[in-house]
Structures are given as structure tokens and as C-alpha cells.
Amino acid sequence: MSQTQGAKAHASQAEIFCRDESRVDWHSKALWVLREKRDRAAGSLPEWEQLRDLGSAIKLHTLTNLAKYLEEFEANCIQNGIQVHWAKDGAEHNRIVHEILASHQVKKLVKSKSMLTEECHLNPFLESKGIEVIDTDLGERIIQLKKQPPSHIVVPAIHLKKEEVGELFHEKLGTEAGASDPTYLTRAARAHLREQFLSADAAMTGVNMAIADKGAVVVCTNEGNADMGCNLPKLQLHSMGIDKLVPSVESASVYLRTLARNATGQPVTTYSSFYRGPQTGGEMHVIIVDNGRTEMLKDKILAESLKCIRCGGCLNTCPVYRRSGGYSYNYTIPGPIGIAVGAQDDDTNSIAWACTLCGSCSYVCPTKVPLDKIIFRQRRIKAESGQLPYGKGSYMPLVGKFMASTTMLNCSMSMARLGLRILPGSLLKPFSGAWGKYRELPKAPASSFEAWFKKNRS
Amino acid sequence: MKIALFIPCLVNQMLPDVAIATLELLEKLGHQVILPEGQTCCGQPMTNSGCFNEARNTTLKLLNAFKGVECDAIVCPAASCLVAAKENFHEFDNSPEAAAVIAKLYELTEFLHDIAPVESFPKPFPHKVSLQLSCHGIRMLDLASPSEYMGPRYNKMEALLERIPGIEITYPDRRDECCGFGGTFAVDEGAVSAKMGKDKAQAHAATGADYAVGFDPSCLMHLDGMIRRQNLPIETRHLAQILNAAI
Numbered sequence: 223m224s225q226t227q228g229a230k231a232h233a234s235q236a237e238i239f240c241r242d243e244s245r246v247d248w249h250s251k252a253l254w255v256l257r258e259k260r261d262r263a264a265g266s267l268p269e270w271e272q273l274r275d276l277g278s279a280i281k282l283h284t285l286t287n288l289a290k291y292l293e294e295f296e297a298n299c300i301q302n303g304i305q306v307h308w309a310k311d312g313a314e315h316n317r318i319v320h321e322i323l324a325s326h327q328v329k330k331l332v333k334s335k336s337m338l339t340e341e342c343h344l345n346p347f348l349e350s351k352g353i354e355v356i357d358t359d360l361g362e363r364i365i366q367l368k369k370q371p372p373s374h375i376v377v378p379a380i381h382l383k384k385e386e387v388g389e390l391f392h393e394k395l396g397t398e399a400g401a402s403d404p405t406y407l408t409r410a411a412r413a414h415l416r417e418q419f420l421s422a423d424a425a426m427t428g429v430n431m432a433i434a435d436k437g438a439v440v441v442c443t444n445e446g447n448a449d450m451g452c453n454l455p456k457l458q459l460h461s462m463g464i465d466k467l468v469p470s471v472e473s474a475s476v477y478l479r480t481l482a483r484n485a486t487g488q489p490v491t492t493y494s495s496f497y498r499g500p501q502t503g504g505e506m507h508v509i510i511v512d513n514g515r516t517e518m519l520k521d522k523i524l525a526e527s528l529k530c531i532r533c534g535g536c537l538n539t540c541p542v543y544r545r546s547g548g549y550s551y552n553y554t555i556p557g558p559i560g561i562a563v564g565a566q567d568d569d570t571n572s573i574a575w576a577c578t579l580c581g582s583c584s585y586v587c588p589t590k591v592p593l594d595k596i597i598f599r600q601r602r603i604k605a606e607s608g609q610l611p612y613g614k615g616s617y618m619p620l621v622g623k624f625m626a627s628t629t630m631l632n633c634s635m636s637m638a639r640l641g642l643r644i645l646p647g648s649l650l651k652p653f654s655g656a657w658g659k660y661r662e663l664p665k666a667p668a669s670s671f672e673a674w675f676k677k678n679r680s
Numbered sequence: 681m682k683i684a685l686f687i688p689c690l691v692n693q694m695l696p697d698v699a700i701a702t703l704e705l706l707e708k709l710g711h712q713v714i715l716p717e718g719q720t721c722c723g724q725p726m727t728n729s730g731c732f733n734e735a736r737n738t739t740l741k742l743l744n745a746f747k748g749v750e751c752d753a754i755v756c757p758a759a760s761c762l763v764a765a766k767e768n769f770h771e772f773d774n775s776p777e778a779a780a781v782i783a784k785l786y787e788l789t790e791f792l793h794d795i796a797p798v799e800s801f802p803k804p805f806p807h808k809v810s811l812q813l814s815c816h817g818i819r820m821l822d823l824a825s826p827s828e829y830m831g832p833r834y835n836k837m838e839a840l841l842e843r844i845p846g847i848e849i850t851y852p853d854r855r856d857e858c859c860g861f862g863g864t865f866a867v868d869e870g871a872v873s874a875k876m877g878k879d880k881a882q883a884h885a886a887t888g889a890d891y892a893v894g895f896d897p898s899c900l901m902h903l904d905g906m907i908r909r910q911n912l913p914i915e916t917r918h919l920a921q922i923l924n925a926a927i
Contacts, residue, residue, distance in 0.1 A: 232869070233868060233870070233871070234870045236869060236871055236872045237870070237871040238873055240872060240874075243875070246875060251878075254854065261827065261828070264830050265830050267830075270830040271829070271830050271831045275703070276740075319913060336740035359828065370843055381837060404692070418907070427916075439917040458755075521707070524754075539828065541857050541858045541860065541876050542869070542872055542876075545872050545875045545876060546872050574730070574783050575729070575865070575867075575868055575869070575873075576869065577862075577866045578858050578860060578861070578862030578873075578876075579728060579862065580857075580858035580862070580914075581815055581816075581819035581826075581856065582819070582821065582826070582828055582856075583817070584819070585819060585828035585829050586828045598727075598728070598730075600730075601728070601729060601730030602727075602728055602730045602732060603730075605729065605730030605731050605732070606730070606732075610729070610731070611868070612868045614729050614730075614731065614864075614868075618726055618729055618731040618734045619731075619734050621726065621734065622726055622731070622733075622734030622735060622736075622737060622738060623737075625689065625719065625720055625721035625723075625725075625738040626737035626738040626741050627806060628718065628720065631689065631693075631721075631894065635693040638693075639693070639694070641924070648914070655867055655869075655870075656866070656867040656870030657866065657867055657870075657905070659874075660871075660873070660874030660906075660908045660909070661874065661877065661905030661907075661908075661909050662904075662905045662906075663905065663907050664694055664695075664901055664904070664905065665695045665904075666694065667694065667695070667697065670692050670693050670696060671687055671691065671692045671696035671699035671700065672687075672692055672715070672717075672719075674696055674699075674700060675699075675703070675715050675717075675743035679703075679715070
């Protein structure tokens with residue numbers, strides 16, 4: 223689902239983001255630092271490329287045999303005393319979650335790291351039903367207090383500077399005015415979150431991996447907030463997309479080795495917790511969500527986007543994401559993977575084109591999701607259903623005709639070369655559009671190579 | 681060898697010096713070079729926009745220019761266009777004649793490195809060059825190992841250039857980050873494209889090199905526009921121009 227109705231095209235949002243150049247430089251650098259850390263962490267493992275091959279192969283195998291593994295997972299969960307629910311879309315997921323919470327008279331829910339619940343817009347739904355939802359990951363809590371969606375899937379508040387967080391905490395948590403020391407602010411957030419953990423009636427987390435042969439879910443965090451949540455109240459819920467499944471603990475260990483390295487350059491997340499049953503006297507629920515994933519599986523190319531383990535590495539390397547920010551994409555997930563899974567839900571018809579097809583993301587990806595090929599494919603699907611951005615629908619047929627006609631191409635290009643050579647720049651610039659707005663126009667040669675060749679070689 | 685030149689439309693119309701350098705270089709290396717008539721756009725601006733129907737005629741016209749042409753190799757001094765031509769020929773024509781053309785397509789760097797290797801260049805080129813590792817050349821055509829990749833390192837452009845006496849080779853910071861050209865991206869997403877280009881142009885200039893040298897003319901044209909807009913003390917050159925000057 224697209225983020226907002228009446229959203230602007232990516233290029234317009236990006237143009238606004240780019241007006242503050244020093245902020246763009248800061249944003250781009252903050253994320254590039256993560257890419258550099260990733261390079262060092264990945265480069266320290268001689269078997270890194272082997273892990274990527276393995277990561278890709280295990281996911282492809284699991285997706286190919288998804289029905290079998292889903293049933294195996296469900297059966298083993300039930301045996302472990304876990305209650306399993308199936309949701310075909312976001313609305314059904316939200317309804318199930320609400321029913322579980324309502325039947326336990328839950329007033330406050332502590333939640334940790336789940337892009338799926340963002341995708342389903344769970345928070346506003348539960349809040350409309352009178353349930354307070356507290357995001358407990360520090361970055362997520364910051365943006366929740368600021369009433370903003372995540373701008374990145376792993377570091378959701380990366381768009382905010384520490385001074386801005388200090389201002390927000392001063393207003394919401396009563397920290398000292400003007401304080402922006404990260405340690406001070408983190409301590410304040412920790413004290414605030416402790417109160418929330420202790421007073422919560424239920425806890426909910428996302429899932430990094432669901433292990434079929436064990437009936438267990440794996441949750442990776444750096445702050446221990448998922449564990450603090452799940453181990454305090456008696457009721458715990460875990461939401462997962464059908465794409466989170468892996469066959470075994472051995473296969474999960476491949477992703478535990480690549481996930482954190484590719485995300486932040488850490489060898490492993492601080493906490494990698496395996497949940498395989500409820501607390502004594504408690505309840506554990508797993509909600510398995512489709513929400514369009516089965517549809518993606520039908521397309522051989524798009525299907526590979528379901529190999530993603532949400533490390534965010536593709537966002538950190540993406541030269542366009544780093545210079546346009548998470549909010550320029552009209553989808554919950556920004557960057558390359560956001561385009562790959564969200565392009566068809568984008569009513570601005572623009573995110574599929576917010577990419578130079580440089581391919582860096584595909585090489586960074588720890589499961590070898592061919593992101594550039596998927597984005598290329600998304601454009602074709604969009605174009606073939608008449609959903610083109612930026613006037614492409616009207617200019618592309620003309621360009622096609624123009625390029626296929628030697629006479630038209632040669633005549634107009636020799637006119638263009640002549641114009642560029644004899645007319646002053648001030649006269650040309652207004653007609654040169656986005657090219658001349660940002661760059662000098664090319665220095666035009668006297669003739670084409672073809673004409674030169676005829677004159678000099680035949 | 682008998683070589684048919686594939687000169688993409690942008691090079692033919694706007695950057696003939698790159699094509700002339702390619703021709704002269706190949707001739708000096710002892711190859712017989714021809715220019716098949718009727719070449720046009722490979723269709724990349726359309727297919728990269730998702731518009732396959734609009735790409736069909738121009739792609740097939742380009743393909744027809746090479747069908748039945750007697751030659752050992754078809755060589756192109758533009759990596760991105762070469763990749764697109766390969767993919768689009770295959771997309772729109774499955775005939776054995778098309779396959780024969782596709783099998784002979786080479787980008788200039790890979791031709792000089794892999795197919796008809798040049799072991800050394802006689803004339804010195806006493807300048808510092810900052811290499812522009814354009815995306816499609818390295819990530820789709822394997823001209824160099826991308827920085828994301830942790831397997832064995834290789835770089836065909838560097839390997840060729842270091843055979844020139846007196847040359848000093850360097851790289852910009854974030855060595856293979858995209859320059860922001862991206863075809864129609866440059867106009868559709870003007871602000872981001874320009875910021876990427878500005879960053880890349882500054883990174884090249886910061887190396888203190890005399891020239892930013894690459895194998896993709898379209899990226900170089902975009903970079904040249906950014907360099908001149910900011911009055912940076914560096915110029916762009918195509919690999920063919922440097923190699924041609926050294927022989």
C-alpha cells in the first residue's frame with residue numbers, strides 16, 4: 223500500500239530534499255559509512271561470496287517448496303504450544319492481532335522491529351481501537367514520538383540529527399533543553415522505555431527467520447528490546463511474512479552470519495533470540511502474512527525479491543536513496559528493495575524510475591536479490607499497463623520513431639550541433655531543460671562520425 | 681582481424697572524437713576496420729524506461745546494420761550501449777543471424793584486453809589519470825571487479841593503461857559509485873542526477889589528476905558538463921583517446 227494519498231512523484235520529493243545540499247552530504251555520508259563498515263566486515267570473511275551463494279540458494283529452495291515448509295513450520299509450532307494464524311493481507315493481519323489483544327484486555331502493547339507491521343499499518347489501526355502501541359527500538363521510538371514513518375528499514379531515524387532528537391526528547395521526555403549528547407539522550411530513552419516494558423500487557427515483534435523443522439522464530443536486535451518485551455508480559459505475538467521461512471537452524475545460521483555484517487558491519491547482532499514456545503502460563507502467537515507475496519512469486523523475476531532478509535545494505539549503497547532520503551519514495555520501504563516490492567503499489571508511478579540501474583545493490587545483497595533486474599522488470603510491467611511517469615508516455619513513442627529514422631535523426635542532430643556551436647549559451651539554456659539547468663551543454667562537434675568516416679576513409 | 685565498428689548514436693552525433701580515436705587505435709594495431717551503414721540507437725533509453733514496444737524498431741534497425749556483415753568482431757567504444765544492444769537484440773530477434781551478431785559483440789576494453797591483447801604501448805603519457813569505473817561496464821560486462829564484490833580483484837581498464845610508460849593511475853573516493861547519468865534519469869530526476877554528478881566530478885578533481893578517463897562516453901559527457909559548470913581543473917577523456925595517443 224502506498225504511504226499517502228496524493229503523494230508527489232519521487233523526482234519532486236527528491237528535488238526538495240536536494241535543496242539543502244549540506245544536509246544531503248551529511249545524509250549521504252552517514253549511510254556511506256555503513257557501506258564502508260559492511261565492506262570491511264564482508265571482506266574479513268574469505269568465504270563471503272560463498273555465503274551469498276548459499277544464502278541465495280537456500281532462499282530459492284525454500285520459496286520453491288514454500289507450501290511444504292509452511293505446513294512443516296505450522297505443525298512444529300503447534301507441537302511447541304504456539305498458536306499459528308494465517309492472514310492473506312494487511313487488513314486480516316491487523317484484525318487477527320486485535321482479536322488476540324482484545325481477548326486479553328490488552329491496553330498497552332510494546333512492539334519491536336517489524337517492517338511488516340509498518341507495511342500493514344498496524345499502529346494506527348490498534349490506536350483507533352484504543353490500544354496504546356509503544357515502539358521500543360530506539361530509532362523507532364524516536365520517529366514514533368515525532369509521528370513520522372521510518373525513513374530506513376534498519377536505522378529508521380537516520381534522517382534526524384542528534385540535535386533534532388535532543389529537541390524532541392526535551393519536548394516529549396523532559397530532557398534538558400539544548401542537550402544533544404547521544405549517551406545522555408540514550409539513557410533518558412532507556413529510563414522511559416523501562417517504564418513501558420514494565421507496564422505493558424503484551425509484546426509483539428517481527429521475525430527475521432522462521433525455522434520450519436524446529437517451529438521456532440528468530441528475532442535479531444541490538445538493543446535487547448524484543449527480549450525485554452517478550453520476557454515480561456505473558457502474551458507474545460510475532461508477525462512474519464511467508465518469505466521469512468528457512469528449512470533448519472543450519473540454514474538460519476547462514477543469514478545470522480551475513481545479516482548484521484551487511485547491515486552495519488557488526489559480526490552478528492547483539493541479540494539473536496530463538497523463540498520456540500510460550501512462557502510458563504503464557505501464550506505465544508505467530509501470525510503468517512501473505513499480503514501480495516504469493517502474487518510476486520508468480521513472476522520469475524519479481525519472485526527473487528522474496529529472498530530479501532531486510533538487512534538494508536541496498537539502501538546504504540544506493541546513490542539515489544542517499545541523496546533523496548527515505549521519504550521521497552511513495553512506499554513504506556524506501557530504496558532499491560522498496561522499489562522492488564512496492565513499485566506496483568505506487569500510485570505516483572515514479573519510484574520504479576528512481577534508480578540509475580547502476581547495480582551496486584545487487585552486488586551488495588547478501589542473498590543476491592537481482593534488484594536492478596527486478597526494478598527494470600517493474601518498469602516494463604508499469605509501462606505495459608500504461609502507468610508511466612514524467613510524460614514518458616507521450617515522449618517515448620516519439621523518441622522511438624526518431625531513433626528509428628535515419629533522416630530525422632541526422633537532420634535534427636546536425637541542426638542541434640549547429641545550434642550548440644553558433645548560438646550563445648544564454649539563448650540555449652532555457653530550451654535545454656533539466657540537462658542545462660544543472661550542467662554545461664556539450665561542446666558540439668562540426669560533424670557526425672559517419673560524415674567524417676565517409677570523407678576520410680572511403 | 682577484420683573489425684566492424686559499432687558506433688552508438690550519441691558517440692556518432694555528439695562525440696565523434698571518441699569514434700575517430702577508436703578507429704585510429706584499431707588501425708594502428710593492424711586491424712582492418714569497417715563502418716557498417718545504417719547504425720542507430722540500441723534502444724536503451726526506451727527499454728530502460730520500460731517502453732519495449734517503442735524500442736523495437738530502432739533496435740532491429742541497428743541489428744540489421746550488422747547482419748551478414750563479414751567480420752571477426754564487432755567493437756563498440758561504449759560499455760552501456762554495448763550491453764543494451766546485446767540484451768535488446770536477443771529480446772527482439774531470436775534468429776541464428778541475430779545470435780551470430782550477438783556472439784561477435786565486444787566492448788573496446790574487453791576486446792583489447794581479452795580478444796586481441798595489446799602487450800605494450802610505445803609512447804609515454806606522462807599524466808595522472810583518475811579512472812571512471814562506469815556501472816554497466818563493471819557490473820554487467822565484468823570490465824572490473826565491483827567494490828561490493830569480495831571475490832578476486834581485476835580491472836581490465838587499469839591493466840591496459842598501466843602498459844603505457846609514464847602514466848600515473850589513481851581513483852576517486854567511492855571509486856565505483858554511479859556518476860548519476862543513467863540515461864533518461866539525467867533529465868527525469870535532474871536534481872539527484874546533478875548531485876551525483878557534482879560529487880563524482882569533485883571526487884575526480886580532488887585526486888589532482890589531469891584527466892578523468894573512462895570507457896563510457898555517456899557518463900563522460902555528463903561528467904564533462906558537471907566539471908565545466910563548476911570550473912574544476914580536470915578534463916574527461918575516453919580510454920580510446922589515451923591509448924591512441926600512446927601508440
